[in-house]
Amino acid sequence: MLILVTGCAPRGPGGGGAPGNGAGDAARPLTVAAASDLHFAFSEIGKLFTEETGVEVTFTFGASGSLARQIENGAPVDLFAAADTAYVDHLIEAGAILPDSRRVYALGHLVLAAGAAAPVDDLEDLLDPAIRHLAVANPDHAPYGRAAREALESAGLWEALQPKLVLAENVRQALQYVETGNADAGLVPRSLADVPDITFVAVDPSLYAPLEQTLGIVAGSPREAEARRFAELVTGPEGRAVLERYGFGLPAE
Known part of the structure; x- marks a missing residue:
């Protein structure tokens, strides 16, 4: 951990x-x-x-x-x-x-974050082949990871995105994957996302508990x-x- x-x-x-x-x-x-x-x-x-x-x-x-x-x-x-x-x-x-x-x-609020080279506007953009890896915190022990899974399930995207998922130990590590280019996008807390070279958009809060x-x-x-x-x-x-x-x-x- x-x-x-x-x-x-x-x-x-x-x-x-x-x-x-x-x-x-x-x-x-x-x-x-x-x-x-x-x-x-x-x-x-x-x-x-x-x-x-x-x-x-x-x-x-x-x-x-x-x-x-x-x-x-x-x-x-x-x-x-x-x-x-x-x-x-x-x-x-x-x-x-x-x-x-x-x-x-x-x-807490969940956002979709991405590097400047792969901007995303909504969850549907994660299906784009240009988004190869999506970082989320492990849903088994991270509440924001659970929220990310709920949001993707509510949007009907969870199964389709399985091959792209990169599980992090926690949300800060998930964001670090995006910052370092090891993931093209990530579902992370709003409280961490306002950092250099990262763009983010809010995830509809009705999609997760x-x-x-x-x-x-x-x-x-x-x-x-x-x-x-x-x-x-x-x-x-x-x-x-x-x-x-x-x-x-x-x-x-």
């Missing part, structure tokens, strides 16, 4: 193993496991959080399903921000997320208070402004 880490600070002596309550745990940074579509937005929000609180934040970005499995297996994470509701709800049922901390913090991006605090976290402050920043005016700037929709307050 491709895991991208940003905003790293040195981990304290208690940084390994399952969350605990020792002095080492209290010294380590706030650890946030976040869906890959949050890479740009949460990196910015993390800097705001550190400026406001003095608390360092370490991010692990990846596919929501992969991160959820790590948390369920005891990874030392304080807060989980998924790209849908299902993985957080599963962890609540498993006793791994505090139920009262569950919040829908953003609404809503992506209600949800967060929760990991049960037993030694940094629960800080995790709650981070969640408040994400869902408050400053965090919502950042999320909106990166193309997320906002749930009702």
Whole structure:
């Protein structure tokens, strides 16, 4: 699995193993496991959080399903921000997320991205022989990958496009395939697509189930208070402004 880490600070002596309550745990940074579509937005929000609180934040970005499995297996994470509701709800049922901390913090949007050499205007353009490879995140553990499959199925294109599909571990890797020319087009989050040499168009949201991006605090976290402050920043005016700037929709307050 491709895991991208940003905003790293040195981990304290208690940084390994399952969350605990020792002095080492209290010294380590706030650890946030976040869906890959949050890479740009949460990196910015993390800097705001550190400026406001003095608390360092370490991010692990990846596919929501992969991160959820790590948390369920005891990874030392304080807060989980998924790209849908299902993985957080599963962890609540498993006793791994505090139920009262569950919040829908953003609404995700799927776009069709392509390099400048192979512009596309709609999903039907993916049938063009000039589009040889289409990158999507693996639907088995990435909510945007699942949304991509739903959109293509709704448009009647999923089966026809099977020979062109390139499955990525997460949405950031799917976009990287397009950026490097290893794929001609990709179905990726709006929040990642506004980068040089990439064009994109929105995918009709009626073609896929809503992506209600949800967060929760990991049960037993030694940094629960800080995790709650981070969640408040994400869902408050400053965090919502950042999320909106990166193309997320906002749930009702």
